[in-house]
Amino acid sequence: MGELSALFAPERIAVVGATEREGSVGRAIMQNLLDAFEGDVVPVNPGKASVFGITAVDGVGEADADVAVVVVPPEIAVDVVREAGEAGIEGVVVITAGFGETGSEGATREAELIEVAEAYDIDLVGPNSLGIMSTPVGMNATFGPENALSGRMSFMSQSGAFITAVLDWANAEGIGFKDVVSLGNKAVLDESDFVREWGDDEDTDVIIGYLEGIDDGQEFIETAREVTQETPIVLVKSGRTDAGAQAASSHTGTIAGSDEAYEAGLEQAGVIRAESVQELFDAARVLENQPLPETDDVAVVTNAGGPGVMSTDAIGDSRLSMASFTDETLDAFSEALPAEGNIYNPVDVVGDADNERFRDAVDVALGDDNVGSVIVLSCPTAVLDYGQLAADTVELQEKHRKPVAACFMGGDRVEPAAEILSDAGIPNYFDPARAVFGLDALSRFRDITEREYESPTTFDVDRERVREILSSVEGRADNRLGVEAMGLLDAYGIPTPDGEIVDSPSEARTVAEGIDGDVVMKIVSPDILHKSDIGGVKVGVADADVEDAYEDLVSRARNYQPDATIIGVQVQEMVDLDSGVETIVGMNRDPQFGPLLLFGLGGIFVETLEDTTFRVAPVSESEAEAMTREIDAAPLLRGARGRDPADVAGVVETIQRLSQLVTDFPSILELDINPLVATPDGVEAVDVRLTVDPDER
Incomplete structure (x- = not known):
């Protein structure tokens, strides 16, 4: 057993709120425990001398228990947990609902519960939990109608009702379990804790679960990667659709992240994702034996x-x-x-x-x-x-x-x-x-x-320059940077075309004359992100026409949005798009997993074709390289239809450098390099936009 052995192999369990009252949760838990538990059961009820013939105690502090199962009203549940902590009880299962899933008052109560559990170093399951089971010791500390058969699968679920349904079906099918946990609100112990526990448990051959959300995606990936080197994990993750995610949130208070983040995160963690209960057990049964x-x-x-x-x-x-x-x-x-x-x-x-x-x-x-x-x-x-x-x-x-x-x-x-x-x-x-x-x-x-997980490459970069550029967003209502953010890419070694942002026609002419050939000119405004939609981009501008082009771009922007902030115009070296492949490298910060990297076919087709793949940052070189192979347009990068192969190594390095940038700076909420043009001679980031969190900056 691992660190949670007190929960799964107790010798003495206290049931706080034990009763013989028909139809009550306290009665159901007592009956389930008395049915097969190998240890002692101590009822805690100050109004009763005994429950089911067992002498009751007035408070949990008198029970001398290893685990306390709390079935009391939410208003006093926190005090009961504090008393359990003071008595040295290491494991607590809070069955009681009325916490974070119920609104602001419940959330405040849950915060107090967490504070108490941390103060006394309590391994706490719940609140809002069906309970837990462990078949080796005959423990059924739930209020469900079925006990589990003995087996070598351990099972966690954010839905208590799902557990009762699964056990009813599994008993008919002869499928057994080692441990079963109803996670509830996951105030203290969450999915990562149980994955770690069962990964260390010689009696658990397969870990399965139903999750509506993952609290800390980065921790989960790190934990599961280690466990899945020996023990398979199969999960059903609900909330794949927007409607499903909203339902999950209202169900358990989960803030559901994007399904792309879960798909990428679970794959990187080595977890096998099942799309249904049938798939969950079809995979688990064969993996078990x-x-x-x-x-x-x-x-x-x-x-x-x-x-x-x-x-x-x-x-x-x-x-x-x-x-x-x-x-x-x-x-x-x-x-x-x-x-x-x-x-x-x-x-x-x-x-x-x-x-x-x-x-x-x-x-x-x-x-x-x-x-x-x-x-x-x-x-x-x-x-x-x-x-x-x-x-x-x-x-x-x-x-x-x-x-x-x-x-x-x-x-x-x-x-x-x-x-x-x-x-x-x-x-x-x-x-x-x-x-x-x-x-x-x-x-x-x-x-x-058989996977070998590599550490991400650490590049020599100019972090101070990035800090200065991000600070320039101070005071902007939308906290966005457009092409003026090219300096961030340059600071992290991502190739960009020659050019500058200027604020006068004459300065535009001076910059253009310093660039070989015709130039590209773009309006620079945090309020106008889709520049091509308003004619805010001019391609192939000769030196003699630069000043007029500057005036025209500013005029178009003013006519389109009179109150827009106009920073100036970017004068930029032209990139040969005909000889290259337009890709996109981007990032969106997911609430659970953090920076979610995107790579795919870019340019004007990115939203139409949606030929993209995802990874949770930071990524290693092999993970970045895999991203370039997973999109449908991958053959274009590698020289399809007689074209010369693009600089795939340059694309891979750009993905890694962007991964480092967004990992180093949590204030970057969104970032798109579109297009990143990959030619046989290298890569160049032609355009970029990003959004910054002012509170993180």
Whole structure:
């Protein structure tokens, strides 16, 4: 056990608010604990001499307990927790609602609760929690109607109702758990604490969870990266849509971050994200019991052509591949199968296959060195004994030690066979696509365990210059910087075209004459960010026309927005867009994960095509390089259709330098370099805009 052993392996539990009153939470918790808990249960109720025949004490300080479960009105709950802390109780579970989820008064009460827990170093679950369970000690300190079966999965959820539903279903399916935690409002202990605890727990093989939000995304990534080197984590994260995020916020007081941030953060953390409860357990069950595949190549052995094609389609939609058999394997299949069978993948043993033929085919498939895993896919026939097929599958999986997913399709006749498979740790799925998803999760986790996390590169930069530029936003109503922010990029070593911001026509002419060739001129105003929409950009301006262009740009800006602040005009070296690829590198600061980096196809198409990928900063060189490969337009960077390859290394370095900039300066809320033009000769940031938080500056 880890640091939270007092919570999960207590010898004595106090129930504050214990009662025999029908329909009460205090009664339900007492009954659940008395049902199987191996230790002592102490009821705390000053108005009762005893509860369920057990002598009650007046206060939690008299209970001499390891854990206190608090079921009292919110107005006195904080005082009870303080008393528990004074008595040296290390673990407290606050069932009581009426805290941060209820408004300002509740939020104030929750802040007091946190203060007390920190003062006494209490490991506190909740408030607004269903409770916790730990099957090794028979502890069910919840007010749910079901106890958990024993198992090696540990499960956390921000929704107590979700736990009750899952346990009801899991008990029917024979799925067990080691620990179960209803996180509630996560006032003190949150998802990172339990991930860390279960990562250190030899009795937890898989960590699963339902989350509506993550309190500290950076801490979660750091914690989960370490844990997932050995222990898989599978999570359902709700609130993917704007409506879902709003519902999550009203449910538990969570400030839901963007789903792009969660998608990127969970991937960087090594977490497998499930999109549904079905996917959550399809992945968890196979990860709990099956070995990791050496390759992503799957063999399908079936007695039904149609489902075999379905599994082939599902494999094609996944990261897995259909295995190509060796010549020896094909010869073995030819001997084992009738002429009408199919010896190629998917292997069709034909509908009249008996158990011996089916067994021989599965044995041959598992024995092929090209095969990483096998799906045993069958439909019921009069000549096939499902129970025997299950027993054969178990024996062959143990013989070859390769992952196997079963897909025994059918109803009642499947149940005894599914139980045989389940007892041996082989999951059975009705839908072939679910079997593929399970094996895909094994493959993904194998890659996660093989990751080598690099430290981000630290570049030599001019931080003082950035501080000076950011301070220039002082007093602006919108706290924005447009092209005048080019100096930030220059200070962090990101290439920019030659040029200056000027505030007179004559100065514009002087700057233009110092630049080879024609120039680009842009109006500079924090109030006009989409300059091209108002004609605020002129391209290919000759020296002789610069002064007139200056006057025209200022005039257009004044006509468009008379009260706009006009800083001046940027006179800039022209960048050859025809020989390069316009990309965008940007950042938006997520409330949970912090700086969320974006890379994608840029220019005027960024909002139309939305060809982008995301990472949470800071990023390493390999993570930045991966971003350049993940967009649909990646071939353009690498020389598609006869074009010369762009300077991808320059793009990768720019992503890293921007990552360092936004990590160093939390006051930068948003930043877009658009376009960052990548040519065969290098990269240049043509335009930039950013928003600054004046309170952070």
